[in-house]
Each structure stands twice: as C-alpha cells, then as structure tokens.
Amino acid sequence: MATLEETILAFLTVWGTLCIYSYTFKDNPFWKWATNTLVAGYIAYSAVVNIDWLLNSIIIPMTKNMNYIHLLGILVGFLWYFRFWKKYFYIYRYALAMNVGASIGISLPRSVRSDITQQIGATMLKLYGTGTLLGDFTNLVIVFSVITAMIYFIFTIKHEGPVGTPIGWISKVGRWVLIVTFGVAFGNTINSRMALLLGTVYTLMKPDNKIYFGILGTVILGYLIGTELLERRKVAPEIITTQKPD
Amino acid sequence: MSLIVKGRLFSGFFLLLSAIVILMMIEWAKRGRKLSLRRIAALDAIDEAVARATETGRPVLQHGGSDPSGNDTIANFSIMNYIARNCARRGTDYIVAARSTAGLPVIREIVSGAYEAEGKLDVYDEYHTIRFGSPEQFAFASFFMDTVATEKPAFTFMAGGLSGEALTLCESAVLAGSIVISGSSGQLAVLFAASDYFLIAEELYAAGAYLSGDPLQMGSLSGEDYLKIFLVSLAVIGIASVSLGSRWLFDIFNM
Amino acid sequence: MALILKRREIPILLTAFFAVYMMVAYHLTLPWLSETSQFTKDLQTFSQILGVMALGLGYIAIVRLHVGYISRRVKHPQHWLWSAWLLIVLAIVTIVGLPIGGFGVRSSQLRWVYDSVLLPMRGAMYAVVSFYIASAAYRVFLARNREAAVMLGCSIIVMMTNAPVGELLGTWVGDLGSWLLKVPCMAGERALAICAGFGSLVLAWRMITGRETGYLRGAREGGAE
C-alpha cells in the first residue's frame, strides 16, 4: 500500500503531465495552470540552487579563510541589479561586459581549434590508396561535400562571370549536401522527440501512476471534447484545413 | 621552454589572422567599398510575401528575437527594419511579437524609426504593433500561437534565437495560412523542412547585411569569405599532399 | 561623473580587457602571463562568481512583469489571476529551497518538487513539440520537388535505421543509414560547424573592438510592459 506522500506524488506527476499534453488538443485552462506553475517552479528552482552553490562553495569557506577574489566577485556581482534602477541602469553594463568578455576570451581560442583548424585537418584525407574501393569513395565524398558546402556559404562573389559561374555551380552542389544533411538530421530529430514522448509516457505508465493516468486522462479529455462540442454548436462549423493551398 | 604552449601556435596564428582580416574588411567597407552579394532566394520572397499580405489585407507578423546579443538577433533586427519600412510604405498591418525584455526598447526604436523614415509616423500605433509575450520559452510560444490564431497573418518572419519551440511557432503560422520565412543557426533541419523559405545560418547574416547595407555587417561578411577561401585552399593543398603521402600540413596544424 | 560612467567606452574596454587577456594567456607560457598563472586563475574565479551573481535577474524580472499584470488587472496575454498563481508558486518553491528552518536544496521537500513537478512537467512540455514534429513531417514531406524528395528519402532511411523495425527489411537499411550519417551528413555538419565558428569569431572581434554594442544596447529596464 502506497503511503500518502507517494500517492500525492504520483497524482501530481500525472496531473501536471496531462495538463500540458492537453495543449495538443487546444488552448485550455489546464494548460494555463501548468505553464504558470512550471515557469514559476523552474525560475525559483534555478535561483535557489545557484544561491546554494554560492553559500556552500564560496561564502561559507570564506568565513573560515578569507579570499579577497571571491569577495570582490560577490561585490561586483551586485552591479547586475542596477538594471532595475532606472536612473543608474547603465552600471549594469559593467557586469555584463566583464561576463561577456570572459566567456569570449575563454571559448574563442579553443573553439578556433575544435571548430575550425581541427575540422579542416580531419578533412585532409587520402583520395586513393585507402585499401578498399568504399574507403576511397567515402573519402572522396567527404572531401567533396565539405568543400562544396563551405563554398555555398561564400556570399560576396556573384554567381556571374568567368569566376562566379563555376562557383555558382559548386555552391548548388553544396546546397544538395546540406539538404542530405538536413534530411538525416530531421530523421534524428523525430527519433529524439519520439523518445522524449515515450519517456514521459513511461513515467505515466509506472505501476503507481497508471491508475491516475486513467482517471485524470478521462476527466481532462472529457472536458476538452465537451467544451469543443459546445463551441461547435455555438459557432457555425468552420472548415479546418491542415494543408495550405498550393 | 618555448614562449608559446605546444600545440597552440597555429590556432593562435589563425585567431590573429582572422582579427586582422575581419577588422580590415570592416574598415574598408566603412570607407565606402562597394560589395555585391550573390542572390539569396529567400530575400526576393520577403518582398513577394509582403506584397501578398498587402493584397489580402492581412497583417505581417515578425518574431522579435531573443536577447540582443547573438548574430541571429542582430540580423533579425536588420531585417525587421526592412520589413517594417516595406509595410509602412504599403500601408500593411505590421506586428512584432517580442520575447526579450532587453530587446524590447531596440525593437521600439527600429520600428518607430522605420515608420518615421517612410513618413508614416501618424499611422504608427505602438501598442498595436509591438506586443510583448513572455521571456519564458513555452509561455512565449503559446502567446505567439495565440497571436497567430487571432491575427491570421499572411506572412510570418521568424529569426533570432529560435530553439526547441521554433517548430510549434512555424507550424501554427503555416496552419493559419501564412507564408513562413525563417532563418536560424540552430534547429536547421526542422525549420528548413517546415518553413516555406529558410535562411540557413550564415545566409541569415548575409541577408541582414544585404538589406541593411550596414558596412559593419557587409565588411564582416567579406572578411569571413576571404578566411573561408583561405581555409578551402589550405584544405585542397592538404588533400593533395596527403594523397601524395606527405603530412607536412598536419604538422603545421599541430604546432 | 554620471556622464563619464554612462559612456559606452567603459563597458567596451572591460569586455576587451577580459577577452584579450584570456586569449593571450591561453597561448603563452610566461610565468606571469600564462593559463596557469595566479592572476589568470583569480580572474577566472572572479568571472565565474560574477556570472552566478546574475541569478536573481530572471527572478526579479518575472516578479516585476507579473506584479505589473496583476496591478493592471490585465486580460492579455493572460488573465491576471494566472499571474497571481505564478507568484504563489514562485514563493512556495523559493521558501522550500532556501536553507532556513530545515528546508534547503537538499531537503526532501525540494527533491519532492523536483520529482513531482519540474522533471515530469518540463519533459511533457518538450514532448508537446513531438506531436508538432509528427504533424510537420506529415504536412511538409511531399515530394513536390527534387529537394523535398531527397530530404524525404534520407529522413525515412534514417528513421528506419533508428527504429529496430527497420531491420526487418534487411541489414542494408542500417548500413545505408549509418553511412548517410557518417559521410554526407557528417561533411555537411562539418561545413556548418566551420561556418558557425566563423560567425562567433566575427561577432567576438566586433565586440572586442567596440564595433558591436548590440549586447549593451537596450539593456534598460522598464521595457517589460
């Protein structure tokens, strides 16, 4: 027999999930309740875990062993809140500027290597002599695709004239490479989203939650269909098309 | 013990080179260098879509973008200026669905500026045109979909920090019978499939540069292109030399 | 004084100093200027704490926004009563999460909020998008032209590769799917990654040299009306 706490937990889990799913039918009060709860819960949660890190890792150790850099960080950090003071809001920019500067300085030199030079390095492949025909072909396709797709993103050369026309052709090939890429990526995105959906349904179908899923699902669906029917009776039926005219 | 950490010389050199090339090109563009861009299909479509909105008497809706810090949002602002002027000139109803509190003043500045430039400030109604939803992702999505459902736009333009929710926005607009043109550097596949015209990553920046004619954006674009040509040529040399059995370019890359 | 502090140059100089210092330190091995020198470490710790101190910005912004909605009794974009509910939840979760009176981040109460509200509902929120992707796939993947046909074909092959049911058609589906992923798709993604790298390079250099001030622009509060 489940305890009261477990019962409430199971009930809330199912209730919240179904309220959100109700949106796939149409906009409704359950959804409004769920979004507002979620926005508030998420913002409060991230604020408290940030405060917790500050307290545990910075402020409490500081009381035992003074660290002036940490203290300076906290004090300068209050500059962020000038944003809400109409007269001196511009002071907020200082904190923002330092923050932006630090993240640029830390990421940029590293991403030049990981995103640019290392990627070009990995494209320098043998075009023949890999041993297998498939290997040669694969390398050729990689080299060809990377270069044509990069040329697609060159904009300041017009696709006219003796230089521009061949570049225009190459960049057309590059577009095809991107289309294949997007096709594969779309397939993977569908997989991802379906897995996400299945994961939430798995939670709903857990032994503790199943019963509430049945009850609450019926209640919410009944409400949605009921209001939909009422509305349809009120307004003249409108043809719903899912397809835009070609 | 060398001055530079082993393995970081080439990427450091490239970083420096990029700075020099990009800043030089921006400077050159500012001094009045004329640049011509290749044709981008989606750009012509923007004009057509606005014209269609004018014909049908339905509004044009634009996504206001997220916080004004990324390339996407900057390009979106340039395009916003263009579309707003276009709508003001033709007298088409224009609506911006704003998401970011920080971006809101910028949007106001751009849209009122566009109406002023067309001499239509008398018909500009800020509360009608610029509507603020919510900074939170899905709350904004639901607001955007509400707006689409009530206003039934003929043309929807979306760019600037689109993420997981982008597809729902796009779908709702298409289902309302709108032409959708979007541009993004994330969620590429999904948006490419779902919108009528899609500006793929850098195409969006190029579109922004082209429509605004801003020397800063034009110059950066041209600087980037030179760097890309440099890299492509390096890659071609590298492939040739690797195929011939020499790996000297790799050694340079790993210096 | 205020006029001087208001100038754009100060934040731009700050950005430039932090960015250029970190970049230079990353490459050099000088005892006073390298990635592991004490000053670099201090600067990084300082930046990290500074970043975390922004934790209240979103919180305060949302409270102001919804207090505004309630005080004006708005009906759009949502009824003000929902805003009141939002503030109540905000208060409850904050109280449960602050380390006062037996509560706190590691208390069973916050874990309870996490398990029963945040985790399932946030997951469901994204799962709503799943329905839309299904309908988008149904709507857009008409082989209207060659582009759409190629995209449709690639997607179906990859979907069959990802789902075990594809193996019923034979092993070639999986082989073709993984070849598509590892070769043409990888190459296309590589080109996109390189171009994205350039995009961030350009933006960074423009910010450092003060040519791009978009991120400093419009940071004036009172916008959320």
Added chain:
Amino acid sequence: MAKTESVWVKMSQVDRRWLFLALWIVILLPYFVDLSLPLKISKMSQDYYNYLNNMPKGSVIIWGWDVSFAGWSEMEAQGVAVTKLLFKMMKEKNCRIILMGYREECGHLPERVLLQLGMHPTQNPDYGKMYVHLGWLPGGSVGMSNFAKNMRAVLPKDWWGTPLDNLPVMKGINQIQDVNLVIYIESGGCEAAINQYVVPYGTPLLVCAIAQNVPGNMPRLDADLIKAMLAGIRGGAELEMLIKELGVGNINITGISTTHLVIIGFMLLANIGYFMRKSRGET
C-alpha cells in the same frame, strides 16, 4: 467523380489531431501487447562499450551530467546504463568515479539515479571511498575551465557538504590532468566539454548524446575530439544489452518502432494523396 477527388484531398489533409490520436494509440500499445523486436548492436555503441570496458585498472573517471529536465525523458536509459557500467567497473577494476553536473538540474539528477541504484550515501557505506557526487558546477565554459585547473577552488565540498579533503576518493585529484577519462551526457551540445577538456589538455572524452545532437557531433567524432559516442535512446537500449541489464531503454525502443512506422505511414499517405491529385491535374 467529385467523390473520388475528395478522397485524395482528404488523404493529404487529415486533421492533425487524428495523427495525434494514432500516435497515442501506438505509444500505449506496447504496454499491452508484446511487440519487442530483436535489436542489432550498432558499431558506434560497441565502440563505446569497448572503450569504456578497456579502461585500465584504477582509472579516475569523471561522469559529467549536462541533461536538461526535458532531455532526461530520452536520456534516462543511457544515464542509468552508463552509471551501472561505471559502478561495475568500480567494483571489478577499482576505478574511481566522480559524478558531477554542469547545469542547475544536474545536482539532483545524479542523486536520483544513485537512489534508484541503491548507491545513495545513506544506502551505501562505500560512498566517498570509491565514488563521489560533487554537485553541480555553475558558470558554463568559464566554470569548466576553472574546474579543469583547480577543482577545489570551485567545488570545495561534495553535494552533501562534506569537504573534499575528507573524502578518500578525491585524494591526489586536483586538476583535469589527474583524470583519465571524462564521460559527458548531454542534451544541449558537447562543445563546452570539448573546448575546456579535450582541446587544452587532451583528456579523452566519451559523449552520450541526445539523438537530435548526433549529426552535429559527428564531425567532432570524426576529428577524434570525441573518442566514442552513444546515440539517443537506441544507444541506451544497446548499452543495456551489452551490460546485460535491460531497463527503460529496452521498454521504450519498441515504442520507437511503432511511432516511427505511424509517422512514415502518414508521410506516405500524404504523398500518395499528393501524387494522385497531381496526376489528375488538381494541384
């Protein structure tokens, strides 16, 4: 004539709520009917398993979490399976495991998994000797870069407040060079881990990626920035099979088959309708 025309139009214009209903039915179907199919283990997952399983005795492994709330629905299979495998390695090979999170959500998430596996500090006396949960690290790439150089400055205590100096597992581990492997489970890209751990220090990195990010990670896998990658829920299900402990991945993978079939079916339906209309010159 008019009647047959409308059939083709209807085929490509079904109200999307019918599609949603069909999805709901096939999602729930595997809970009532056994539709499970054999799963062939892909090379990518096999490589991942081999890489992890061949780690030498006594390795120090960081098990980093960067999964959002939403991503967890998909990544649960991978997260739990990798944790199980790591604890097996801890017992058999004396590997030291350091769990940590890289975003707000990921302080509680590993705790949840530890509870589920009976490895929570209140349940298991080995905590602190062979494995530890450091809590979450704020600050994105700035925080990671800082952590790599000086772990104890940013995370002086574990998630439950015990100073790291009092935990035997953390003895001699002060910077990323003392770690043999980083495993990173992500739902929002792994660029930060690559830029902060792999590029400057050359630490090997394994990634557990959400299926949506798999194409984006492919160039990095190919360029050897990532050693091996698990892809999406299928990767999770395959790893469960490799460690012979079936779990949520193998339950949900059946649903992947059914939902994918429905979506492909609807796509084909739309296309047949479109082509029939086109051949009749209706478009």
